[in-house]
Amino acid sequence: MAAWSVDHMAATNSEYGIPSQGLYDWNVEPNKNKTQFASPEEAAVIVKKAALFLGASLVGITDYDERWVYSDFYNPMTDESIPADFPFKPKSVVVIAIEMDFDAYRTGPSMIAGAATGLGYSKMAETTNKVATFIRQLGYAAAPCGNDTALSVPLAIMAGLGECGRNSILITKEFGPRVRLCKVFTELQMKADKPITFGVKEFCRSCKICAESCPSEAIPMDDDPTTEGHNISNCNGIEKWYTDAEKCFQTWADNTVDCCNCITSCPYNKPASWHHDLTRNVANTPLASVLSKLDTAFGFGKTYDEKVIKNWWKK
Amino acid sequence: MAIESDGKNEKNIKEERGGLNRRQFLGVGVATGIALAAANSPLGNLIGTPREVAAAQIHDDLPMKVTESFKRFNSKNTVFNRGFWDPKIQPILQKYAASVSGAVPPT
Numbered sequence: 001m002a003a004w005s006v007d008h009m010a011a012t013n014s015e016y017g018i019p020s021q022g023l024y025d026w027n028v029e030p031n032k033n034k035t036q037f038a039s040p041e042e043a044a045v046i047v048k049k050a051a052l053f054l055g056a057s058l059v060g061i062t063d064y065d066e067r068w069v070y071s072d073f074y075n076p077m078t079d080e081s082i083p084a085d086f087p088f089k090p091k092s093v094v095v096i097a098i099e100m101d102f103d104a105y106r107t108g109p110s111m112i113a114g115a116a117t118g119l120g121y122s123k124m125a126e127t128t129n130k131v132a133t134f135i136r137q138l139g140y141a142a143a144p145c146g147n148d149t150a151l152s153v154p155l156a157i158m159a160g161l162g163e164c165g166r167n168s169i170l171i172t173k174e175f176g177p178r179v180r181l182c183k184v185f186t187e188l189q190m191k192a193d194k195p196i197t198f199g200v201k202e203f204c205r206s207c208k209i210c211a212e213s214c215p216s217e218a219i220p221m222d223d224d225p226t227t228e229g230h231n232i233s234n235c236n237g238i239e240k241w242y243t244d245a246e247k248c249f250q251t252w253a254d255n256t257v258d259c260c261n262c263i264t265s266c267p268y269n270k271p272a273s274w275h276h277d278l279t280r281n282v283a284n285t286p287l288a289s290v291l292s293k294l295d296t297a298f299g300f301g302k303t304y305d306e307k308v309i310k311n312w313w314k315k
Numbered sequence: 316m317a318i319e320s321d322g323k324n325e326k327n328i329k330e331e332r333g334g335l336n337r338r339q340f341l342g343v344g345v346a347t348g349i350a351l352a353a354a355n356s357p358l359g360n361l362i363g364t365p366r367e368v369a370a371a372q373i374h375d376d377l378p379m380k381v382t383e384s385f386k387r388f389n390s391k392n393t394v395f396n397r398g399f400w401d402p403k404i405q406p407i408l409q410k411y412a413a414s415v416s417g418a419v420p421p422t
Contacts, residue, residue: 016393017390017393066387067381067387068387069387070388070390071386071387072390073390074389074396076398076399076400081389148390151388154377157377195373195374195375195377195378196373197371197372197374198371198372227382232397233393233397235385235386236384237382237385238379238382238385240379245393246394246403246404248394249394249407249408250407252411256411256414257414
């Protein structure tokens with residue numbers, strides 16, 4: 001609860017997809033004096049530098065694309081939907097990744113790993129609020145968002161932050177899937193980053209460690225991705241491996257704790273060090289399957305390890 | 316390109332895990348060297364389908380196929396929101412919500 005406190009107290013209900021809540025408030029007037037940038041490139045450099053300074057672990061920019069915005073904004077508290085709309089015309093989206101604690105995630109699934117998730121949510125609210133405030137001070141409208149408003153994974157891919165993995169979440173080069181995503185829509189036009197690939201799809205095709213580690217069997221073992229999901233909680237029509245959110249959520253409820261096995265077990269989930277950085281690049285080779293076996297052989301990606309949980313409190 | 320922070324949370328794996336001894340560490344190095352050499356030689360083609368060896372490729376659009384059946388996602392259909400209106404998911408949300416509590420150190 002301590003880790004979630006900022007999210008719960010200052011961004012209540014945003015995780016249910018309700019926009020403009022608390023720190024994610026959209027209705028703040030920008031500075032009347034607009035800063036004029038020499039170019040969209042200059043604006044992008046300034047805003048990205050500010051985002052990193054204000055708490056982002058990774059940041060990228062993409063052009064506004066309506067495809068990734070929810071068709072309707074649903075409020076589960078009132079059971080009402082309103083048409084997806086912004087109080088201004090968005091031109092760019094600042095997409096932010098917040099790293100979650102490596103050691104805490106090693107304890108997963110556990111309350112400690114859940115707290116790392118909560119801390120990520122709290123940082124999402126805090127960081128996007130600060131970035132939106134910075135952009136408003138430059139004279140441009142900005143709408144900070146957590147899980148609400150739009151699909152974060154395709155936005156992050158478009159902003160060059162990573163690729164979509166077998167576990168259906170973003171895999172970054174720097175932290176693997178161990179990030180939370182948030183974004184700021186703005187009317188400030190900035191130069192967009194470009195999507196990148198670094199072999200994740202090919203690696204995931206043979207790896208399957210996340211699927212093997214999933215207690216609910218919600219992650220497919222199929223070699224090839226598909227364009228059709230399991231149920232209405234999937235966004236069909238995008239070629240990827242679809243996770244079954246119904247099975248996943250059932251396991252959370254049965255185990256009385258959030259599960260994060262698909263993040264903890266992923267071979268891309270490593271702290272930064274020269275040999276892991278080198279191995280990440282080697283993962284984009286025909287020897288990907290060998291590397292995933294080496295990962296297991298060296299004891300990475302273990303889940304349900306009580307010793308790790310007890311040691312976490314002592315370190 | 317996207318840019319990254321210094322990564323305050325990143326630590327030396329050898330010290331933190333305590334499970335990787337010198338022999339294992341050298342093993343990773345040797346395996347990585349072999350993998351790099353193999354990938355950049357004709358051996359790479361013999362082991363598997365040739366792939367792009369470069370660390371990253373840059374694309375102009377989403378590097379995933381988007382079909383004509385794609386429709387914008389309605390946030391009413393996230394599994395959490397379905398817990399408020401979908402009889403199939405409501406009991407799951409209720410069970411989950413009742414179970415959430417704070418973490419305590421082990422005794």
